[in-house]
Amino acid sequence: MKRDTRLAWINGLLLPLLNVLTAFAATAVLFLLIGVNPLEAAETLLYGAFGYGEGIGYTFYYTTNFIFTGLAVAVAFHAGLFNIGGEGQAYIGGLGAGLAVFMLFPELSPWLMIPASILGAMIFGGAWASVPGYLQAYRGSHIVITTIMFNFLAATLMVYLLVKVLREPGQMTPQTVLFPDNAWLPFVHDILPAFGIEMERSPLNLSILLALAMCFLVWFFLWHTRWGYAIRVTGLNPHAAVYGGINQKKIIVVAMCISGALAGLVGINELIGYHHRIIMNFHLGYGFGGIAVALMGRNHPFGIVIAALLFGTLYQGGAELAFEWSNISRDIVVVMQGLVILFCGALEYMYKPTLIRWLAPVQEVRS
Amino acid sequence: MNFAIELQDIDKRFGAVHANDHVNLQVETGSIHGIVGENGAGKSTLMSILYGFYQADSGSIKIFGNEYQFTDSHEAIAAGIGMVHQHFMLVDNFTVLENVILGAEGGQLLAEGLQAARQSLKELEEKYGLEVNLDATVDSLSVGLQQRVEILKALYKGAKILILDEPTGVLTPQETDELFKIFAALKAQGVTIILITHKLREIMAVTDTVSVMRRGAMVAHLETLMTSESQLAEHMVGRKVLFNVNKEQVEAGDVLLSVKHLNWTDSQGVPRLKRINFDIRAGEVLGVAGVSGNGQSELLEVLSGITPIQEGSIQIKGQTFSAKKQANPAKMRTMGMAHVPEDRHKQGMVMQFRAAETAILGYHTDSELSNGPWLKPALGKERCAELMQAFDVRPDDVELKSANFSGGNQQKLILAREMEHDPEVLLIGQPTRGVDVGAIEFIHQKILAMRAAGKAVLLVSVELEEILSLSDRIMVLCDGEITGQMEAAKADERTLGMLMANAQQAYDPLQSIASGEGQS
Numbered sequence: 001m002k003r004d005t006r007l008a009w010i011n012g013l014l015l016p017l018l019n020v021l022t023a024f025a026a027t028a029v030l031f032l033l034i035g036v037n038p039l040e041a042a043e044t045l046l047y048g049a050f051g052y053g054e055g056i057g058y059t060f061y062y063t064t065n066f067i068f069t070g071l072a073v074a075v076a077f078h079a080g081l082f083n084i085g086g087e088g089q090a091y092i093g094g095l096g097a098g099l100a101v102f103m104l105f106p107e108l109s110p111w112l113m114i115p116a117s118i119l120g121a122m123i124f125g126g127a128w129a130s131v132p133g134y135l136q137a138y139r140g141s142h143i144v145i146t147t148i149m150f151n152f153l154a155a156t157l158m159v160y161l162l163v164k165v166l167r168e169p170g171q172m173t174p175q176t177v178l179f180p181d182n183a184w185l186p187f188v189h190d191i192l193p194a195f196g197i198e199m200e201r202s203p204l205n206l207s208i209l210l211a212l213a214m215c216f217l218v219w220f221f222l223w224h225t226r227w228g229y230a231i232r233v234t235g236l237n238p239h240a241a242v243y244g245g246i247n248q249k250k251i252i253v254v255a256m257c258i259s260g261a262l263a264g265l266v267g268i269n270e271l272i273g274y275h276h277r278i279i280m281n282f283h284l285g286y287g288f289g290g291i292a293v294a295l296m297g298r299n300h301p302f303g304i305v306i307a308a309l310l311f312g313t314l315y316q317g318g319a320e321l322a323f324e325w326s327n328i329s330r331d332i333v334v335v336m337q338g339l340v341i342l343f344c345g346a347l348e349y350m351y352k353p354t355l356i357r358w359l360a361p362v363q364e365v366r367s
Numbered sequence: 368m369n370f371a372i373e374l375q376d377i378d379k380r381f382g383a384v385h386a387n388d389h390v391n392l393q394v395e396t397g398s399i400h401g402i403v404g405e406n407g408a409g410k411s412t413l414m415s416i417l418y419g420f421y422q423a424d425s426g427s428i429k430i431f432g433n434e435y436q437f438t439d440s441h442e443a444i445a446a447g448i449g450m451v452h453q454h455f456m457l458v459d460n461f462t463v464l465e466n467v468i469l470g471a472e473g474g475q476l477l478a479e480g481l482q483a484a485r486q487s488l489k490e491l492e493e494k495y496g497l498e499v500n501l502d503a504t505v506d507s508l509s510v511g512l513q514q515r516v517e518i519l520k521a522l523y524k525g526a527k528i529l530i531l532d533e534p535t536g537v538l539t540p541q542e543t544d545e546l547f548k549i550f551a552a553l554k555a556q557g558v559t560i561i562l563i564t565h566k567l568r569e570i571m572a573v574t575d576t577v578s579v580m581r582r583g584a585m586v587a588h589l590e591t592l593m594t595s596e597s598q599l600a601e602h603m604v605g606r607k608v609l610f611n612v613n614k615e616q617v618e619a620g621d622v623l624l625s626v627k628h629l630n631w632t633d634s635q636g637v638p639r640l641k642r643i644n645f646d647i648r649a650g651e652v653l654g655v656a657g658v659s660g661n662g663q664s665e666l667l668e669v670l671s672g673i674t675p676i677q678e679g680s681i682q683i684k685g686q687t688f689s690a691k692k693q694a695n696p697a698k699m700r701t702m703g704m705a706h707v708p709e710d711r712h713k714q715g716m717v718m719q720f721r722a723a724e725t726a727i728l729g730y731h732t733d734s735e736l737s738n739g740p741w742l743k744p745a746l747g748k749e750r751c752a753e754l755m756q757a758f759d760v761r762p763d764d765v766e767l768k769s770a771n772f773s774g775g776n777q778q779k780l781i782l783a784r785e786m787e788h789d790p791e792v793l794l795i796g797q798p799t800r801g802v803d804v805g806a807i808e809f810i811h812q813k814i815l816a817m818r819a820a821g822k823a824v825l826l827v828s829v830e831l832e833e834i835l836s837l838s839d840r841i842m843v844l845c846d847g848e849i850t851g852q853m854e855a856a857k858a859d860e861r862t863l864g865m866l867m868a869n870a871q872q873a874y875d876p877l878q879s880i881a882s883g884e885g886q887s
Contacts, residue, residue, distance in 0.1 A: 225740050229724070229731050236717045242673055243706070243714040244729040245697030 006360040018351050023343040048320020049313040057202020063312030064269045067211040069290025070304040071218050072263035079255035080235035085147030086263040086287025088154030089125040093264020094271050096124025098278040101183040110182045125264020126257040133256025137249035175279040185273040205273030215301035296344045371396040371559035377426035386412040388583040399560040401570040404580030418450050419443040449521025453533040459506040467520050495552045511542030528559045539658045567596040620649030623823035624792045629679035639665040641848040647823040654838030655827040662847035663827045667796050671706040672699040705785035709796030715781045718770035725769040726751035754783035775806035796827045
């Protein structure tokens with residue numbers, strides 16, 4: 001194998017893999033400290049995530065959310081923007097999906113209704129993100145600050161709407177009425193029997209296909225379109241962007257709109273795909289998780305799928321852990337995520353010099 | 368003999384690049400030693416190894432007879448090596464004193480360290496004649512003085528060996544002279560100096576001995592007195608170089624670019640361009656001479672549409688742009704203007720991009736390269752390969768990261784991108800800054816080819832020789848205004864030098880009246 005190829009393998013596969021394993025090793029130490037056998041815990045976690053149909057369904061259901069928010073963070077990052085507002089954009093995206101459904105109520109065919117709700121989620125998420133984008137581009141307000149503030153705004157706005165405006169009449173719970181079933185995205189367990197595969201009931205729905213399609217679209221957009229090129233130039237070298245005739249302000253707003261639209265799709269997976277009504281706090285944690293996913297996936301759609309799957313696994317398997325073991329709380333998921341971020345993000349290149357020395361040393365070739 | 372530095376058999380590879388090929392170097396204590404070589408010849412790598420930034424794959428380093436294996440620059444500093452980088456490593460809004468003690472604060476409380484430093488700096492200043500106001504903030508100092516601070520910094524940390532990387536690139540001729548005086552003082556006190564430069568004349572002027580590097584290897588060690596500029600140049604490129612450019616006669620045609628009453632004031636309220644008027648005709652090269660920082664950069668940026676016009680107008684291809692009707696870089700490109708920026712790393716390219724992606728910067732909206740919103744990466748690669756072929760960019764690998772090309776090859780790629788697009792008007796800033804001798808000749812020929820093809824060329828350069836040999840007309844900028852315009856045939860370095868310093872009032876009263884209001 002050529003040295004370049006080996007280096008690519010080290011960077012692309014071996015290094016992330018080792019980092020994740022280190023994070024797991026650290027988690028194991030933690031389990032030992034609280035008196036849990038790490039091997040048994042790992043078994044429980046893996047069983048919870050992949051051991052039975054419902055678990056698998058949940059794992060991929062969570063994965064779907066992480067793909068959307070991971071892509072959202074990555075697109076903004078390629079434009080040099082740190083979008084911390086995935087939470088709010090996902091929440092408002094859910095509102096857009098729901099409003100689209102209620103406005104087109106009730107006779108529309110699902111073939112139109114579902115695309116309409118997807119559009120609604122993307123437009124609302126995008127529009128919500130465009131405001132911090134605009135403020136950054138034209139007013140110089142820092143995007144990190146404004147997107148964080150917009151998370152709070154989104155949360156407050158949704159509480160208001162769900163309590164005062166959209167609440168199901170006669171109910172105390174702050175949630176809307178059930179969507180009509182022409183606005184339900186089919187569950188995977190309803191689809192698979194048509195192909196002769198039986199699967200336990202789970203929240204996993206066809207949004208996962210949408211997520212994979214978005215991965216491809218984002219990849220194509222960033223590396224094969226003029227806008228994508230302009231976004232990457234802006235992110236990597238703003239001076240070169242100006243020199244190259246790229247309107248940076250416009251690019252910032254566009255990148256944020258796309259980022260917000262992707263985050264908004266969490267609303268499709270959660271509401272159109274599973275809850276079938278607008279509920280409170282369906283989005284919690286996915287926006288921030290997306291930052292870690294993008295970081296681990298190196299802002300590349302393929303890496304994001306892998307990282308999202310890891311996070312989905314931890315989410316579902318962690319829930320199983322907390323359920324099975326009395327001395328483990330659900331917070332263990334957060335700890336494990338934190339360790340993964342620590343070793344994959346902050347200590348990303350810890351093993352690199354050693355690996356290169358072992359596997360791809362500089363050859364002594366005299367010319 | 369007593370050697371300050373002995374490098375033996377130093378070898379270093381970066382992937383496929385053999386940056387240092389079993390290099391040997393001996394520098395006598397208390398001498399000034401020059402290292403010359405083309406871009407990418409391995410000079411910087413060698414010095415980085417000496418300074419502990421990189422580790423050599425093999426070979427040994429001896430400093431004052433003791434063998435070292437540096438793993439970082441602290442160890443090199445401790446061994447008595449100081450480095451003055453091409454780009455200064457100073458904190459602009461710290462005072463000189465605060466900058467000097469950076470990294471050698473000497474205690475938890477700043478006051479003690481500052482006091483001690485002040486004392487020893489005074490001694491250093493006297494010893495070497497390096498006068499600087501210790502309490503001035505660095506951003507208030509001229510570039511020459513900032514460099515002096517860098518030298519002081521190194522000496523303060525106990526440097527007995529001083530490495531200077533392209534120290535005169537940013538200096539005016541006067542500042543360069545000052546620097547050379549400092550060299551003499553340092554040498555008299557027994558400091559060993561290593562001077563890395565492209566400018567052969569400086570090597571001839573100040574060094575005792577000189578080494579030439581080519582493609583990673585040392586090809587010659589020479590006594591400066593026993594050699595000549597042309598011999599050095601020959602060693603550097605491995606063949607004879609013609610320094611004089613043969614310019615064919617070209618009949619100037621219509622005015623292609625016309626600039627009227629251009630004024631431009633920066634955000635701090637300092638006027639950077641004052642009443643700039645000029646025309647450039649087809650088949651004409653207008654050279655803009657001046658000490659850098661006298662409005663050349665601003666002129667290029669306003670002309671290319673990067674910064675908005677504040678006052679005055681730019682006329683190109685029958686269109687007039689002004690404060691009311693702003694241009695922008697994309698529009699200027701469609702008007703047939705191409706721009707080779709002064710700072711290629713900052714503006715001209717994206718270091719992390721593959722060559723093929725850098726090769727379409729600014730032209731990514733061209734109908735040939737994109738189909739509506741879709742880019743055609745295959746065509747981009749093809750275009751890049753053509754550019755590389757036409758301008759002999761090495762290595763001709765369209766997938767290679769832009770940062771991994773040497774400076775000269777990066778510049779050739781940018782020139783190719785702008786020139787091959789067949790512009791009507793070409794703005795070129797510092798075409799050969801940090802570019803090796805072989806590439807300089809090539810670039811000059813390409814610029815003259817543009818002229819022969821009936822293009823209008825605006826050439827901004829701090830190299831007077833370049834301006835003199837390429838231009839048809841020369842315009843001198845000083846403090847943002849045109850202090851003189853003349854036919855290149857009638858110009859010489861002395862006249863231009865005086866205009867650059869705006870000393871012409873002494874003998875040209877009319878001109879001084881005309882520019883009087885800008886001065887007061």
